[in-house]
Amino acid sequence: MDGMQPSAALSADRLSKHFGDRVAFQDVSFEIGYGEVFGFLGPNGAGKTTTVRTLGTLLTPTSGTATVAGLALTPDNAVEIRRRISIMPESPGLYLRLTVLENLRCFADLYQVPTATKRIEHVLSAVHLTDRAQDACGALSKGLRQRVALARALLNDPQVLFLDEPTSGLDPVAARGVHDLIDELRQRGVTIFLTTHRLDEAERLCDRVAILNTTLRTIGRPDQLRDELFARTLTVRTAVPLGAPDRLFGSVTGVRAWHEDDLSTYVLTVDDPAQTAPEVTRALVQADADVLSISPSHHSLEDVYLELIDVPAGQP
Numbered sequence: 001m002d003g004m005q006p007s008a009a010l011s012a013d014r015l016s017k018h019f020g021d022r023v024a025f026q027d028v029s030f031e032i033g034y035g036e037v038f039g040f041l042g043p044n045g046a047g048k049t050t051t052v053r054t055l056g057t058l059l060t061p062t063s064g065t066a067t068v069a070g071l072a073l074t075p076d077n078a079v080e081i082r083r084r085i086s087i088m089p090e091s092p093g094l095y096l097r098l099t100v101l102e103n104l105r106c107f108a109d110l111y112q113v114p115t116a117t118k119r120i121e122h123v124l125s126a127v128h129l130t131d132r133a134q135d136a137c138g139a140l141s142k143g144l145r146q147r148v149a150l151a152r153a154l155l156n157d158p159q160v161l162f163l164d165e166p167t168s169g170l171d172p173v174a175a176r177g178v179h180d181l182i183d184e185l186r187q188r189g190v191t192i193f194l195t196t197h198r199l200d201e202a203e204r205l206c207d208r209v210a211i212l213n214t215t216l217r218t219i220g221r222p223d224q225l226r227d228e229l230f231a232r233t234l235t236v237r238t239a240v241p242l243g244a245p246d247r248l249f250g251s252v253t254g255v256r257a258w259h260e261d262d263l264s265t266y267v268l269t270v271d272d273p274a275q276t277a278p279e280v281t282r283a284l285v286q287a288d289a290d291v292l293s294i295s296p297s298h299h300s301l302e303d304v305y306l307e308l309i310d311v312p313a314g315q316p
């Protein structure tokens, strides 16, 4: 790329896409830095794939603006944008009768990849499939096909890689293999835009996540979102109920409030669990309490997600 590189690898400003009366996504804004792994989460029909297809120049936005791999998303720039990005769709779309190598040759021709033979060798080795190059794609497991699809997406050495639900339908071992490959790409500085339903996957892989349900509900680091949405708590369990919990917890400066959750289980709202836990422990020891455990709360990204996407009552 020539000259100055803009600070954002991908950005959207009030981007919207409508299909007639149907709103696929509306007023979506974000900025993603070079080398960032960005998770795009949302329920079925939230607009994730349509966002990927729009940023990938396959659909024209209804309104708003965006930059992709440093270029304004305009019809004039579409060809150059496609040179700089890759999209790995949810279903790999490989020629099942052809071998892995033949598939990659075919796509390398289509994308006019220079020095194709060397590049194919490189991407096969990047996804650890060199020894399966002569196997027909139809004879590969779903996980291995997903790896071929990833190899194909890497053929043009993209600056920005869109992965649309890359582990959908894979067992945990195959999914772990794809996760490791994503980690390797991150280490090589590829910017990754990852849509997923798997919150554990987003939590493990992504620097930041956005939660979409037609409009963006939130955006941030997983730990930041947890802190913003949920009070920090310490849970104290004792063998027998405390005699005077009010006096005991009231004497600890870091405890802002407390309630008894269950018999002999006390939930304390605190500003800083790491600082307050030792103070609470000392107070409990002084009161001769039989402590079973003191543990900080752990909210998962799933808690954040469920809090934000307005799950209708009665739905799991």
Ligand SMILES: Nc1ncnc2c1ncn2[C@@H]1O[C@H](COP(=O)(O)OP(=O)(O)OP(=O)(O)O)[C@@H](O)[C@H]1O
Pocket: 019, 022, 023, 024, 025, 042, 043, 044, 045, 046, 047, 048, 049, 050, 051
């Ligand atoms: N080509 C199209 N024509 C009309 N409506 C469409 C088209 N593509 C998507 N939609 C609609 O746009 C909305 C968003 O769909 P999209 O596929 O982007 O959601 P998604 O978040 O990727 O869902 P999923 O997780 O189920 O894949 C849906 O209501 C969908 O029916």
